[in-house]
């Protein structure tokens with residue numbers, strides 16, 4: 001399985017880099033994980049930033065039309081770990097399964113972006129900073145593989 005995380009900016013704190021690398025390394029036992037970091041526009045008005053960054057995402061996603069796109073969005077339906085696992089599990093047996101998770105820009109997604117027919121997933125009604133969220137997403141992907149493979153992991 002090929003998994004991509006498409007996100008904005010770089011991890012710039014050692015504790016985030018170390019934590020993410022730890023989970024990425026664990027995930028590598030089950031899947032190819034690739035992180036695609038986009039350059040975020042943040043110096044204009046919020047609404048302009050939102051539109052520019054969302055359009056950049058849409059442009060980038062044209063190269064991933066063969067992927068299941070999962071948009072991580074605070075305001076969407078809450079997914080439990082088991083429900084999240086089922087998204088990955090549904091792809092598991094597909095030949096050349098490809099999933100791309102999107103971590104959005106700081107000013108949110110544009111209406112045009114949200115109108116796309118992507119699955120939208122929230123990990124709960126709290127807004128997490130994007131660097132921390134990248135670590136949490138990697139941990140949940142790793143947890144999903146442990147669950148799918150009936151392997152022991154911390155409860």
Ligand SMILES: C[S@@+](CC[C@H](N)C(=O)[O-])C[C@H]1O[C@@H](n2cnc3c(N)ncnc32)[C@H](O)[C@@H]1O
Pocket residue numbers: 071072073074102103104105106107108109121122123124125126127128129130133
């Ligand atoms: C700092 S947040 C952006 C928040 C932005 N103001 C908004 O309303 O979308 C950056 C990204 O982290 C992800 N994120 C943060 N908390 C999340 C949560 N509880 N569930 C799902 N995604 C989350 C989303 O992809 C979000 O676009």
